[in-house]
Amino acid sequence: MKNLRKRTILFLFLLLVLIMFTKSIVNAGKLVAEIENPLQKETMKICPPKKDSYFKTIPDSDYMKDLYNYLSLGIKC
Amino acid sequence: MLKIVKYLLLVLILLNIVYAISGAYFYPLASIDTIGIWLLKAKFFYLSHGFPLELLKNTTFLYSHPHYPLLLPFVISVFYFLLGGINEQLIVFIYPLAFVAVLFILYKLLKEVKMGQILALTFVYIYSMLSPLLAQAGRKHAGEADIFILLANLLVVFIALKVFKNKTKNLGVFLIVFIIMIASQIKVEGIFLIITLIFLPLPKKTRLIAGVISLIPFLIWNFAASYLRIPSDLYFVIPSLQEIFLRIIAISHYVILEMIKANNWYLFWPIFLISIYLIKIKNDFLKRFVIPSFLVISALYFCVYLFSSLNPAEYVPSSIDRVLIQISPYFFLWFALLIKEALSKRFSQ
Numbered sequence: 001m002k003n004l005r006k007r008t009i010l011f012l013f014l015l016l017v018l019i020m021f022t023k024s025i026v027n028a029g030k031l032v033a034e035i036e037n038p039l040q041k042e043t044m045k046i047c048p049p050k051k052d053s054y055f056k057t058i059p060d061s062d063y064m065k066d067l068y069n070y071l072s073l074g075i076k077c
Numbered sequence: 078m079l080k081i082v083k084y085l086l087l088v089l090i091l092l093n094i095v096y097a098i099s100g101a102y103f104y105p106l107a108s109i110d111t112i113g114i115w116l117l118k119a120k121f122f123y124l125s126h127g128f129p130l131e132l133l134k135n136t137t138f139l140y141s142h143p144h145y146p147l148l149l150p151f152v153i154s155v156f157y158f159l160l161g162g163i164n165e166q167l168i169v170f171i172y173p174l175a176f177v178a179v180l181f182i183l184y185k186l187l188k189e190v191k192m193g194q195i196l197a198l199t200f201v202y203i204y205s206m207l208s209p210l211l212a213q214a215g216r217k218h219a220g221e222a223d224i225f226i227l228l229a230n231l232l233v234v235f236i237a238l239k240v241f242k243n244k245t246k247n248l249g250v251f252l253i254v255f256i257i258m259i260a261s262q263i264k265v266e267g268i269f270l271i272i273t274l275i276f277l278p279l280p281k282k283t284r285l286i287a288g289v290i291s292l293i294p295f296l297i298w299n300f301a302a303s304y305l306r307i308p309s310d311l312y313f314v315i316p317s318l319q320e321i322f323l324r325i326i327a328i329s330h331y332v333i334l335e336m337i338k339a340n341n342w343y344l345f346w347p348i349f350l351i352s353i354y355l356i357k358i359k360n361d362f363l364k365r366f367v368i369p370s371f372l373v374i375s376a377l378y379f380c381v382y383l384f385s386s387l388n389p390a391e392y393v394p395s396s397i398d399r400v401l402i403q404i405s406p407y408f409f410l411w412f413a414l415l416i417k418e419a420l421s422k423r424f425s426q
Binding site for chain 1: 089092093095096099103199202203206343344345347348351352355356415416419420
């Protein structure tokens with residue numbers, strides 16, 4: 001019984017390592033693409049957070065507009 | 078065979094380091110908190126040539142959490158002064174360096190708990206793959222402060238282990254107090270590290286004195302922020318009992334959602350929780366320091382979510398990944414020791 005428990009954990013642990021190894025290969029591909037194609041630098045911005053109730057408490061200002069404009073540059077959010 | 082595995086693991090860890098550096102290079106300013114909080118305040122210091130009180134009091138910049146401690150922006154501004162100008166693209170390269178430091182200390186910690194080289198490297202690799210950490214290391218969240226709180230937690234665990242082994246007791250306490258003081262000046266939650274003093278195997282008086290000294294910078298900053306009337310965009314509320322109940326459900330819901338988010342944690346949390354259930358482990362350091370510290374610090378974060386002026390439905394999902402990575406040294410060491418226990422002696426030595 002004790003061995004079965006340990007084997008279950010070992011199996012799950014190896015599964016985790018295997019999944020991460022697969023992701024590493026994907027990341028390596030991404031890395032090569034980034035280095036070969038630096039244009040991605042301009043197109044891979046992130047979407048700013050949605051204007052939720054928290055943001056409504058912050059005064060609307062050029063500073064906040066700048067933050068939003070900068071972060072959403074080049075992509076549809 | 079073991080040599081091949083060792084080199085493969087080293088290559089995989091190195092790949093993650095390069096991946097983080099590449100992120101810092103290609104997407105240096107991709108986080109709203111980086112440019113809206115941390116680097117903005119560093120600019121305040123640089124442009125003011127002193128304490129930027131007027132800028133901190135300007136409600137236009139309320140998003141920058143003006144009442145937060147200022148150590149990190151101040152340190153960044155010192156770099157600006159040394160460089161002779163604001164260079165944000167260069168500053169974010171500090172984050173992959175912090176990532177390397179984290180991985181190195183984790184490896185040393187695992188070796189210190191008598192883990193074999195291959196197993197220690199496997200855990201370092203697993204840790205380096207966690208997406209919230211990779212993000213902080215350079216993949217789009219470089220410029221934030223969470224990786225430094227993580228580093229502080231990791232150092233405290235490492236030093237505490239030495240204290241438990243009766244090595245460097247006095248120096249150990251001194252270093253832990255110093256780290257708590259620094260952490261409390263990076264982010265407010267850095268002060269939560271003070272909890273770890275309770276679980277150190279030291280006389281009550283020593284722990285009490287260490288605790289009081291650790292609190293000093295935190296108290297000074299909060300008193301100063303209040304005295305100088307620096308505005309705060311976050312504050313605590315006392316919700317009704319019904320609201321507390323609803324909030325507890327909401328917080329738990331979003332924490333569980335984060336834990337099963339495969340993009341961030343893969344299968345880490347389910348395997349960790351199953352391991353806790355299936356594997357019995359006898360480890361003094363784990364039982365007397367790691368687990369109690371983890372539980373009490375987690376409870377404090379829970380209370381912050383519970384009594385915050387922000388709605389948990391917005392606050393928790395936007396921050397829980399960073400909170401979990403801050404306290405990861407506790408639960409990851411717990412996980413590593415459970416797996417070590419589950420593996421045969423052949424693998425663990």
